[in-house]
Amino acid sequence: MALLSLDNVSVTIGRLHPLDGISFDLDRKEILGIVGESGSGKSLTALSVMGLLPLIGGKVTKGAIVFDGIDLVSLPETDYRRLRGKRIALISQNPMTSLDPIIRIGAQIDQVSQLHLGLSAVAAQARSIELMQQLRIPDAATIHGNYPHQLSGGMKQRMVIAMALAADPDLIIADEPTTALDVTIQAQIIQIMVDLVRERGLALMLITHDMGVVAQACDRVVVLYAGRVAEQAGVADIFATPKHPYTRELIRCIPRHGQAPGSLKGIPGTVPSVMDYPSGCRFHPRCAHAQAICGTEVPLLEQKTSGRAACHLTEVLAHG
Amino acid sequence: MLGYIIKRLLQLIPVFIVVSMIIFSIIHLVPGDPIDSMMQIGSTPEQRAELTARYGLDKPLPVQYGIWLAKMLRGDLGEAIILRQPVTALIAQNLPHSLLLGVLALAFSTIVGIVAGALAAVFKDSWIDRSVMTLILLGSTVPSFWLGLLLILLFAVQLGWFPVSGARTWSALVLPVLAIGLGGIALVARVTRVAMLDIARRDFVMMLHAKGLSRWRIQFGHILRHALLPVVTILSLRIGWILGGAVTIEYVFARPGLGSLLITSLNQRDYPVVQGCLLMLAIAVMLGTLIGDLVQAAMDPRVRDSST
Amino acid sequence: MTTLASTEFASSTLGKVLLSPRGGLSALCLAIVIICAVFAPLVSPYQYDIQNLPLANREPSWAHWMGTDEFGRDLLSRIIHGARTSLTVAVVAIGISVAIGMSLGAAAGYFGGLFDRLVTAAVDLSWSFPEILIALILIAIVGPGLGSTMIAIGIAYLAQFTRLTRAQVMALKNETYIEATKNLGAGHFHIIFRHLLPNALPPVIVAGMLATGNAIILEATLGFFGLGAQPPTPSWGGMMSSGTAQIFIAPWIIIFPGLAIAITVIAINLFGDAIIEALDIRNRLRDA
Numbered sequence: 001m002a003l004l005s006l007d008n009v010s011v012t013i014g015r016l017h018p019l020d021g022i023s024f025d026l027d028r029k030e031i032l033g034i035v036g037e038s039g040s041g042k043s044l045t046a047l048s049v050m051g052l053l054p055l056i057g058g059k060v061t062k063g064a065i066v067f068d069g070i071d072l073v074s075l076p077e078t079d080y081r082r083l084r085g086k087r088i089a090l091i092s093q094n095p096m097t098s099l100d101p102i103i104r105i106g107a108q109i110d111q112v113s114q115l116h117l118g119l120s121a122v123a124a125q126a127r128s129i130e131l132m133q134q135l136r137i138p139d140a141a142t143i144h145g146n147y148p149h150q151l152s153g154g155m156k157q158r159m160v161i162a163m164a165l166a167a168d169p170d171l172i173i174a175d176e177p178t179t180a181l182d183v184t185i186q187a188q189i190i191q192i193m194v195d196l197v198r199e200r201g202l203a204l205m206l207i208t209h210d211m212g213v214v215a216q217a218c219d220r221v222v223v224l225y226a227g228r229v230a231e232q233a234g235v236a237d238i239f240a241t242p243k244h245p246y247t248r249e250l251i252r253c254i255p256r257h258g259q260a261p262g263s264l265k266g267i268p269g270t271v272p273s274v275m276d277y278p279s280g281c282r283f284h285p286r287c288a289h290a291q292a293i294c295g296t297e298v299p300l301l302e303q304k305t306s307g308r309a310a311c312h313l314t315e316v317l318a319h320g
Numbered sequence: 321m322l323g324y325i326i327k328r329l330l331q332l333i334p335v336f337i338v339v340s341m342i343i344f345s346i347i348h349l350v351p352g353d354p355i356d357s358m359m360q361i362g363s364t365p366e367q368r369a370e371l372t373a374r375y376g377l378d379k380p381l382p383v384q385y386g387i388w389l390a391k392m393l394r395g396d397l398g399e400a401i402i403l404r405q406p407v408t409a410l411i412a413q414n415l416p417h418s419l420l421l422g423v424l425a426l427a428f429s430t431i432v433g434i435v436a437g438a439l440a441a442v443f444k445d446s447w448i449d450r451s452v453m454t455l456i457l458l459g460s461t462v463p464s465f466w467l468g469l470l471l472i473l474l475f476a477v478q479l480g481w482f483p484v485s486g487a488r489t490w491s492a493l494v495l496p497v498l499a500i501g502l503g504g505i506a507l508v509a510r511v512t513r514v515a516m517l518d519i520a521r522r523d524f525v526m527m528l529h530a531k532g533l534s535r536w537r538i539q540f541g542h543i544l545r546h547a548l549l550p551v552v553t554i555l556s557l558r559i560g561w562i563l564g565g566a567v568t569i570e571y572v573f574a575r576p577g578l579g580s581l582l583i584t585s586l587n588q589r590d591y592p593v594v595q596g597c598l599l600m601l602a603i604a605v606m607l608g609t610l611i612g613d614l615v616q617a618a619m620d621p622r623v624r625d626s627s628t
Numbered sequence: 629m630t631t632l633a634s635t636e637f638a639s640s641t642l643g644k645v646l647l648s649p650r651g652g653l654s655a656l657c658l659a660i661v662i663i664c665a666v667f668a669p670l671v672s673p674y675q676y677d678i679q680n681l682p683l684a685n686r687e688p689s690w691a692h693w694m695g696t697d698e699f700g701r702d703l704l705s706r707i708i709h710g711a712r713t714s715l716t717v718a719v720v721a722i723g724i725s726v727a728i729g730m731s732l733g734a735a736a737g738y739f740g741g742l743f744d745r746l747v748t749a750a751v752d753l754s755w756s757f758p759e760i761l762i763a764l765i766l767i768a769i770v771g772p773g774l775g776s777t778m779i780a781i782g783i784a785y786l787a788q789f790t791r792l793t794r795a796q797v798m799a800l801k802n803e804t805y806i807e808a809t810k811n812l813g814a815g816h817f818h819i820i821f822r823h824l825l826p827n828a829l830p831p832v833i834v835a836g837m838l839a840t841g842n843a844i845i846l847e848a849t850l851g852f853f854g855l856g857a858q859p860p861t862p863s864w865g866g867m868m869s870s871g872t873a874q875i876f877i878a879p880w881i882i883i884f885p886g887l888a889i890a891i892t893v894i895a896i897n898l899f900g901d902a903i904i905e906a907l908d909i910r911n912r913l914r915d916a
Contacts, residue, residue, distance in 0.1 A: 050529075050530055052526065052529055052530065055526065055529060081532045081533075081534060082532065083532070084529070084530055084531065084532035085530060085531035085532030085533075086532055089530070090527065090530035092523060092526065092527055092530070093523075094523060097522065097523035097524060098523045098524050098526070098527045099524055099527070100524045100528070100542060100546075101524070101621075101622060102545065102546065102549075102619070102620055102621060102622070103542075111531065111533075112531050112532075115531070115532060115533065116532060147621040147622070147625075149621070149622050149625065150625070160527075163527075163531065335753060338753060339753070342765065343765070346765065346768050346769050349769045457894065457897065457898075458890075458894075460897070461841065461845075461890060461893040461894045461897050462886075462890045462893075463845045463848055463849060463886065463889055463890070463893075465848075465849055465852050465868075466848075466868065466882070466886030466889065466890070469868065469872065469875070469882045469886065470882075470883070470886070472875065473875065473879050473882065473883070477875060477876060477879070484875075557755065557756055558758075559756075560756055560757050560758040560761060561758045563758065563761075564758030564759070564760040564761050567760060567761070567764075568760065568849055568852075568853075571852075571853060572852075572872075582764065583764075583853045583854075583855075586764065586767065586768055586772075586853070586855060587772075587853070587854055587855070591768070594768050598761070598764070598765055598768070601761055602757070602761075605756055605757055605758075605761070606756070609756050
């Protein structure tokens, strides 16, 4: 059985329905990429697994989220708290803003192991410094006593990773962990996370908009578009034979070596607003292949040989 | 931190000079010859000449200011005209009363204000929030001296729990502190509430939830701690308002203190005393602001690092 | 036709203010206070200065709704006339404050340089001193009385409007349309008075309203100290001041004038709040 399994999950925030029928599985020792443009519902997927939707006034209205046999949707808040940070950890988008600016970095890491593993302050500190050393942080003991504003962005993100690891979680959700960082640091941080998962046998849900990161790190990919799953497949398959036109566009947009500067193309059009999702296939207004059916019928996510895509035209496109 | 303290102290020097110049000039801006306002009715020309010489009023203004400043720094603020005592002695008698009242009122309004503001933020839109908001509205609109009079009417005249006036017993402090405190509570509670609601929306709070901390620990261990920063800022800016409240309330409760002394002397046009009192109040405001800044630097590592 | 007109009214700023429960109620209170102030001799049941010593310190009755003071004067009539004094002092004082503050702030924000630094330093200096202390310093110079109270209060609130106008002008002056007007050859005077100040006006007016409430309290406090309007001119603060001597026998002399102040100031605050909501300018007020 998969460690984490989402089955037909829909999320409501006020009168909006930003997620609609999301399903995917994630196993131990696996890195799953969740890909999509901003506004596609990637971060909300993370929040629904963390049980933090109420903070932004949202809730899971349909479907099931099961983590290691525990039904998360109906889990009481007190039990959920024992999972968060302990078994499911979050690495957030922006390390600049996700650390408490007036508390020493080390204390913020210690807090997790003190809370969840019941360590004493001294033991927690020793553990944090050891973790920091494993993350190849130089002079860990000094940095343990620093404040966030005294560190660089890349260093802060390592601290957030250390914080996520502090209670030995089974699942890490990394929400665009490198977007706020310099390009040179990005690959480094991704590599650190990949190594961790491989060494410790964790499961990692890596949320990104960057197909390059997917290619570097992931085993499998879920492509989200406008709150629905467009396609999911193994990473080799998705790059070799993308089935959904949206996936093709995403892959086409990866910058390549030797490309003339300025020739980088985005996908024409914009992600539809959650207030105003198009009917039928939500991608059809931007799709070059759209047919009449695409505007009226919602395509189902169908099981295919090497992956699944929610598109009416997969057969046509595969041969054309 | 030491460097920061020294820097802030040095910054106060020009402020002090400007303020002392304004206070010095009071006596010269008063319409008419300053010496007339200092003399008793029926003084002889000899007395007049003696007074003129004593206050150096025959010298050019900058020199007079220099003499005044030098004397003041040695603790000589001149002699009260009506009360016929050295102004320094009058201030020494009255300052402890004001200081005690001011510090108690400040502590009271800070503590109650923070608790009220925090509860209002945590239970936003509940009856607690609404009562605190009403308290804030009343505290910022009801004149403190009237509140003082109402408290006297109810608790001193009707119920007889506390003395009507004076400063002989500790219980005489209760009503004045309450009267000054309501305005301070309103100020502190409003800032605390707004800051907590604002901070609760920051990214790092989401991370605290993700770490599995309880709502209470996040609200009171982290968010409130952040909210105290703007509270200290506003208190250091507005510490004068609390002291200003003390001036008014001392007069209402006929308590000894700088405020009572100031108002009485203003009514009697006893200018050396007025100058002395204003100077002490100005110094109190400046020191209060300084202490506020230092507390802020002690609480926020970013302030320390950016300004040393 | 009427429906159209009423929808239009409801969506106008004034309509939004008056139709909100707080805004409507506070507007009603304010209207009553202002009518009392303007038509004081017509509205008040007795003349405010008629003494009637046998009737001194009478408690509220049908003849004297709020009782009488130590000279047997009708308290209600004195409070109605006191409204006139309080409102006049507060409005004139804040008028002075707004006029000078806006000019200083606009000039400082627009021209910048040494002038701006001087103005900012002066504003910062007076910012940390409570208005009551600044007003007391000024009264010490000018002497007690109605006129000096106005001047003292006006100067005490100067910093606030200078700061607010300066912030608004600083935010606006680099906007494209201002640059464009400048490039078209408009003079400084034209730009400040035709473009910058009109845009800076809404937050300043609202801040001015709220400050009027505080000015009423300050005026009453000075009056209570015996430094404001001198007898026999009735003022809310002065009435309470003389009432303190009667606190054991005639507490209403203290209660009613204070109530008048509290209700007026609360109404001003709620009304100002409703305007802030209707104009949606809370952020612009907070920035300054």
